[in-house]
Amino acid sequence: MPFANASGAQVERLQRDELTCWRVRQGGAELLVAQQGAQVLAYGRVDQPPLIWLSEDAAFRRGQSVRGGVPVCWPWFGDLRRNPEAVQAAYASEDAAPAHGLVRGLDWQLEDVEQQDGAVTLHFTLDTRAEPLPHWPQAVQPSLRIRLDERLHLHLENHNLGPRPVTVSQALHTYFAVSDIHRVRVEGLAGARYLDTLRDWRPETQAGALAFEGETDRLYLDVPPRLSLVDEGWGRRVQVESLDSRSAILWNPWIDKGARLSQFADDAWQRMLCIETARVLDDVLVLAPGERHRMGVSLWSEPL
Numbered sequence: 001m002p003f004a005n006a007s008g009a010q011v012e013r014l015q016r017d018e019l020t021c022w023r024v025r026q027g028g029a030e031l032l033v034a035q036q037g038a039q040v041l042a043y044g045r046v047d048q049p050p051l052i053w054l055s056e057d058a059a060f061r062r063g064q065s066v067r068g069g070v071p072v073c074w075p076w077f078g079d080l081r082r083n084p085e086a087v088q089a090a091y092a093s094e095d096a097a098p099a100h101g102l103v104r105g106l107d108w109q110l111e112d113v114e115q116q117d118g119a120v121t122l123h124f125t126l127d128t129r130a131e132p133l134p135h136w137p138q139a140v141q142p143s144l145r146i147r148l149d150e151r152l153h154l155h156l157e158n159h160n161l162g163p164r165p166v167t168v169s170q171a172l173h174t175y176f177a178v179s180d181i182h183r184v185r186v187e188g189l190a191g192a193r194y195l196d197t198l199r200d201w202r203p204e205t206q207a208g209a210l211a212f213e214g215e216t217d218r219l220y221l222d223v224p225p226r227l228s229l230v231d232e233g234w235g236r237r238v239q240v241e242s243l244d245s246r247s248a249i250l251w252n253p254w255i256d257k258g259a260r261l262s263q264f265a266d267d268a269w270q271r272m273l274c275i276e277t278a279r280v281l282d283d284v285l286v287l288a289p290g291e292r293h294r295m296g297v298s299l300w301s302e303p304l
């Protein structure tokens, strides 16, 4: 049932196959968010190509992360065994740990929808006290605030409600839509250190802007607060501004890995790339007892 307020924002609950979603329309922008994983699925301005990419082969199934949008990776990023020891130690099982943590396929609770001053904010939490995560007996509660105004802002909060410090790694795994992977570059990384996961995690230093010429899967450190995705094909610059994060993952699967991915068309690698706002490697989060921490990202586009 849609409901609108005086400023004209419209928030509507709807179903995409097995998933409950919310669609927000406001000021010429449209946002779609799934309750599962508190996952942003789509975002853009109605008169422009989408800013966030959602796979045309996306499956909206319970327990399965949707390919595209902004999956929340938490309380670890990627392969747990590649994480610092303190992140691994928080997981109490000998069994193989799922990639990208435990919360992408779970239902988060929508706490409230706030509409104020031309902005709409959806606030999701995952109550890990009422329903502890499997093999992760830590009293840390994540929440995600998704705010739509002229821009899109995501804030991932961690609240350590327990008596012990807890170390987590995390990412807002944003999939961006691009006109053509051969016509884009990411600016802002020059001089940053990175680990190239495709070359045995070799440490490297970025020279100049990052262009994509093959499979790319890199963990960058010392990342500045502003990165820009320059898209010559669509004549725009997408600004990616982070809050309290100095690590980022840059990813494009290219042809061979793209063919092996779930919910991913054979040629989809040409139309997307990921810039993931993160806390990984030596940038992991150490949460003191009682501590709240917020990591964020804001996204918008400007004409070139």
Ligand SMILES: O=P(O)(O)OC[C@H]1O[C@H](O)[C@H](O)[C@@H](O)[C@@H]1O
Pocket: 065, 078, 099, 100, 217, 218, 249, 250, 251, 261, 274, 276
């Ligand atoms: O297929 P998923 O579990 O969603 O992971 C998708 C991708 O996420 C990150 O960007 C990793 O760096 C990649 O190695 C991984 O392939």
